[in-house]
């Protein structure tokens with residue numbers, strides 16, 4: 001109980017911090033390998049100088065993802081949970097101390113790439129403006145039914161890797177039904193970070209989120 | 215400290231229980247959607263009556279996977295962690311009470327399908343004969359570097375969904391290098407549960423494991 005209250009208080013501090021800095025913060029969650037970093041690479045490439053972006057990268061170990069994103073000339077801050085017990089999720093206080101290392105006066109969109117895990121990250125409020133869950137078409141249609149807490153905690157569901165659909169027996173309608181059953185209000189969009197298909201809708205959603213914070 | 219000791223004691227009880235029953239127990243772990251259930255379906259189909267099999271199914275919610283496997287006429291026992299806080303891993307005591315619901319006199323191979331999660335399940339010793347991690351080629355080559363604890367805790371790594379390789383830019387040698395770097399002693403085998411390619415090696419490995427318990 002006390003822990004939850006402390007987490008909520010930390011989230012509230014973050015919310016105010018992002019608001020004071022006019023920054024739209026987006027928490028990206030998924031199973032390992034669903035394509036969070038690939039989508040961020042595509043996003044940074046497409047946005048160019050249109051919006052200032054930065055990334056807080058969460059992983060148990062390595063800086064591999066932060067290095068992939070730093071190539072786009074943006075600020076990155078790495079959180080590695082490994083040395084502190086290997087937690088499988090990020091917490092609000094860690095995100096704040098990472099974000100404080102960045103010059104947010106240059107930033108419109110702050111992405112938090114969470115640890116690859118479809119379970120625990122959903123239970124920790126980071127005080128961001130939007131929670132996004134990626135589900136790749138290669139993971140199967142049943143994940144929203146089997147891991148509903150994640151889908152209930154999100155504002156947007158990105159169905160990723162749709163370029164692979166021709167190679168799969170995938171029932172998109174079944175996935176959409178399962179998403180609606182887990183969270184009727186959850187908006188879903190389909191895209192491929194590889195081919196760029198559907199990425200426009202994602203960019204428009206980001207532009208809207210950023211505009212709402214100005 | 216006390217918790218760890220209790221877990222180890224429970225694992226030891228399981229080890230003796232499986233040994234007394236002449237059962238080879240295999241703990242299957244992976245990210246969500248890497249293909250654990252699909253591989254078990256293919257295994258049960260291929261083994262037919264050659265070896266007696268049963269499954270302890272671990273999920274946060276639903277009995278979807280247990281129902282897929284029950285179609286093969288085998289005994290299944292479902293553990294759902296959702297009603298008890300939604301733990302993202304299985305523990306030895308839960309596996310034992312599930313296994314005790316089964317008639318193990320008919321069973322040579324007991325599969326434990328763990329919760330889809332590349333982090334926490336690696337830290338809980340279930341007292342089984344072998345720990346197996348699946349990594350699908352769609353998740354990327356970097357997972358053994360980013361989630362090393364899982365790869366270090368396993369005896370076998372199954373690289374799954376290799377039928378999708380023609381549709382991917384996947385560097386198998388890089389994955390194999392990353393597996394070796396995380397755990398030099400970890401045996402890796404490649405297969406497709408969809409086409410059956412490579413499944414023979416997996417079945418031979420299972421036969422060997424079962425024979426070692428007789």
Ligand SMILES: Nc1nc2c(ncn2[C@@H]2O[C@H](COP(=O)(O)OP(=O)(O)OP(=O)(O)O)[C@@H](O)[C@H]2O)c(=O)[nH]1
Nearest residue numbers: 032033034035036037038116161192193194353354
């Ligand atoms: N075909 C295809 N592959 C993709 C796409 N997006 C990502 N991938 C591949 O999926 C694998 C994982 O992508 P990442 O971007 O590393 O995934 P991630 O969610 O950031 O992974 P973690 O941070 O480890 O949880 C890589 O091999 C990518 O090349 C896509 O749109 N299409």
Ligand SMILES: Nc1nc2c(ncn2[C@@H]2O[C@H](COP(=O)(O)OP(=O)(O)OP(=O)(O)O)[C@@H](O)[C@H]2O)c(=O)[nH]1
Nearest residue numbers: 139140246247248249250251252330375406407408
């Ligand atoms: N192409 C291809 N798809 C596969 C293969 N194995 C599994 N899949 C697909 O991958 C998705 C997930 O498979 P599952 O067997 O449900 O994966 P799982 O690891 O049991 O998932 P969880 O239990 O939820 O963690 C499904 O859409 C399967 O059809 C394979 O060998 N090739």
Ligand SMILES: [Mg+2]
Nearest residue numbers: 036037065113
């Ligand atoms: Mg990533």
Ligand SMILES: [Mg+2]
Nearest residue numbers: 250251279327
């Ligand atoms: Mg399964």
Ligand SMILES: [Zn+2]
Nearest residue numbers: 119120302334
């Ligand atoms: Zn967890």
Ligand SMILES: [Zn+2]
Nearest residue numbers: 088120333334
């Ligand atoms: Zn965890």
